[in-house]
Amino acid sequence: xxxxxxxxxxxxxxxxxxxxxxxxxxxxxxxxxxxxxxxxxxxxxxxxxxxxxxxxxxxxxxxxxxxxxxxxxxxxxxxxxxxxxxxxxxxxxxxxxxxxxxxxxxxxxxxxxxxxxxxxxxxxxxxxxxxxxxxxxxxxxxxxxxxxxxxxxxxxxxxxxxxxxxxxxxxxxxxxxxxxxxxxxxxxxxxxxxxxxxxxxxxxxxxxxxxxxxxxxxxxxxxxxxxxxxxxxxxxxxxxxxxxxxxxx
Amino acid sequence: xxxxxxxxxxxxxxxxxxxxxxxxxxxxxxxxxxxxxxxxxxxxxxxxxxxxxxxxxxxxxxxxxxxxxxxxxxxxxxxxxxxxxxxxxxxxxxxxxxxxxxxxxxxxxxxxxxxxxxxxxxxxxxxxxxxxxxxxxxxxxxxxxxxxxxxxxxxxxxxxxxxxxxxxxxxxxxxxxxxxxxxxxxxxxxxxxxxxxxxxxxxxxxxxxxxxxxxxxxxxxxxxxxxxxxxxxxxxxxxxxxxxxxxxxxxxxxxxxxxxxxxxxxxxxxxxxxxxxxxxxxxxxxxxxxxxxxxxxxxxxxxxxxxxxxxxxxxxxxxxxxxx
Numbered sequence: 001x002x003x004x005x006x007x008x009x010x011x012x013x014x015x016x017x018x019x020x021x022x023x024x025x026x027x028x029x030x031x032x033x034x035x036x037x038x039x040x041x042x043x044x045x046x047x048x049x050x051x052x053x054x055x056x057x058x059x060x061x062x063x064x065x066x067x068x069x070x071x072x073x074x075x076x077x078x079x080x081x082x083x084x085x086x087x088x089x090x091x092x093x094x095x096x097x098x099x100x101x102x103x104x105x106x107x108x109x110x111x112x113x114x115x116x117x118x119x120x121x122x123x124x125x126x127x128x129x130x131x132x133x134x135x136x137x138x139x140x141x142x143x144x145x146x147x148x149x150x151x152x153x154x155x156x157x158x159x160x161x162x163x164x165x166x167x168x169x170x171x172x173x174x175x176x177x178x179x180x181x182x183x184x185x186x187x188x189x190x191x192x193x194x195x196x197x198x199x200x201x202x203x204x205x206x207x208x209x210x211x212x213x214x215x216x217x218x219x220x221x222x223x224x225x226x227x228x229x230x231x232x233x234x235x236x237x238x239x240x241x242x243x244x245x246x247x248x249x
Numbered sequence: 250x251x252x253x254x255x256x257x258x259x260x261x262x263x264x265x266x267x268x269x270x271x272x273x274x275x276x277x278x279x280x281x282x283x284x285x286x287x288x289x290x291x292x293x294x295x296x297x298x299x300x301x302x303x304x305x306x307x308x309x310x311x312x313x314x315x316x317x318x319x320x321x322x323x324x325x326x327x328x329x330x331x332x333x334x335x336x337x338x339x340x341x342x343x344x345x346x347x348x349x350x351x352x353x354x355x356x357x358x359x360x361x362x363x364x365x366x367x368x369x370x371x372x373x374x375x376x377x378x379x380x381x382x383x384x385x386x387x388x389x390x391x392x393x394x395x396x397x398x399x400x401x402x403x404x405x406x407x408x409x410x411x412x413x414x415x416x417x418x419x420x421x422x423x424x425x426x427x428x429x430x431x432x433x434x435x436x437x438x439x440x441x442x443x444x445x446x447x448x449x450x451x452x453x454x455x456x457x458x459x460x461x462x463x464x465x466x467x468x469x470x471x472x473x474x475x476x477x478x479x480x481x482x483x484x485x486x487x488x489x490x491x492x493x494x495x496x497x498x499x500x501x502x503x504x505x506x507x508x509x510x511x512x513x514x515x516x517x518x519x520x521x522x523x524x525x526x527x528x529x530x531x532x533x534x535x536x537x538x539x540x541x542x543x544x545x546x547x548x549x550x551x552x553x554x555x556x557x558x559x560x561x562x563x564x565x566x567x568x569x570x571x572x573x
Binding site for chain 1: 408411415422423426430433434440441444548
């Protein structure tokens with residue numbers, strides 16, 4: 001589904017990502033681990049086209065997407081979350097999600113002559129949003145401003161927001177960061193449920209317990225280069241990974 | 250009658266500034282663009298109208314053509330500015346739009362063949378002036394300004410409470426996240442930027458009618474800062490705040506004319522206006538940071554009456570929050 005070939009990025013003299021090859025197949029949950037500054041988020045930014053690469057290519061659903069914009073690739077079904085989920089703080093949870101679906105009302109003058117069409121679409125989107133919020137136990141807070149949510153709830157909200165865009169693959173950037181164990185279990189349940197429903201994930205995280213629980217395969221990045229890949233068991237026994245990532249020789 | 254004339258003038262001027270503040274609120278309040286070019290579009294609109302409709306130095310076209318033309322010409326100018334500047338970060342947009350406004354003023358001063366330079370263009374006609382004498386005309390004009398201001402307000406309110414308004418606020422809150430959900434952020438910003446400047450351009454026509462003259466020194470950056478002050482004072486992000494802020498600011502500024510001081514202190518009194526405006530801004534930012542009228546939007550459920558019609562019902566007596 002997603003193929004990354006020899007992708008590289010440098011910022012001046014700093015090689016942030018060097019010749020990374022990565023593949024994610026449909027229905028998989030693939031992990032991406034590595035120490036701080038390894039280039040994981042830079043890689044995510046390049047895959048989601050928020051950053052242009054210096055060399056290499058990215059293919060999604062057998063189509064090269066290097067020339068697309070970040071907005072265009074969303075319509076293909078490739079979405080991502082952010083390391084620090086801020087979202088839209090002064091919008092309510094309902095508004096945070098209802099802003100996502102394409103809308104006949106997304107125009108300056110449409111509200112003045114497409115009132116009925118817009119009202120119908122708003123109702124459909126509202127019901128979809130409420131169903132999603134109920135699944136993630138956020139329904140009771142639907143009229144709260146997003147800035148009033150806890151860090152963990154913001155992560156869930158961000159997940160909901162990206163799900164509203166009907167992704168085929170979701171790039172999750174540190175979804176377990178700052179999340180308490182109880183919420184983490186719920187996050188795991190949601191991700192596994194979504195995988196059963198056909199979604200594909202590429203997940204960055206430092207919480208190896210979380211990664212091992214959900215991932216089918218894991219890639220390990222260090223100093224911008226791929227140093228290991230394999231199943232969770234293979235990665236946990238890999239000496240190079242232990243040395244670079246865990247500091248154990 | 251003098252009082253009536255003064256009050257009519259005050260209301261007309263307040264209304265013009267309210268139109269500017271509402272236009273800026275669409276651009277800066279809802280969409281979050283830091284635009285210091287307000288007086289630039291104002292000047293372009295005013296001069297475009299004058300050059301299209303003035304019988305002396307212009308084309309002598311009907312007034313309505315002048316108004317429509319001023320909106321179009323202002324829109325074209327802002328399209329050029331927006332296309333080149335809106336990809337910049339906010340601080341650079343501030344500088345670019347401020348520079349644009351200053352360039353317009355300098356062109357108006359120096360291109361005497363076009364604008365008559367610093368001397369300006371006098372004796373400009375006003376709509377329906379021949380039918381209404383003296384003070385009656387000023388009362389009519391104040392009413393006309395209020396009517397158009399009302400149209401601006403209703404338009405901006407409809408926009409703010411529509412899905413487009415929600416989308417604009419999302420861009421304001423976080424552009425990157427808005428991009429990540431597939432929205433064409435740059436195209437939207439450009440459309441709203443042009444719309445807002447067209448609205449300011451039309452307000453320029455009313456300013457020309459109010460003053461009956463047009464000259465470059467009418468379009469200094471003080472106007473931009475006055476409009477921003479009005480918007481922050483009233484409450485940035487909401488149209489009611491824009492109107493309230495504009496009228497409060499103009500009222501306070503004009504009220505200082507009645508402060509009795511000896512002649513030798515008249516220059517100080519002129520400075521007092523700016524002092525009072527500045528103090529008001531400081532006090533509001535300190536004690537009412539959201540402005541005199543805080544931004545508040547009805548929840549989606551209340552806007553579209555989903556509680557009654559949807560399959561999901563809300564328990565009665567729920568806790569109120571800022572979004573409801």
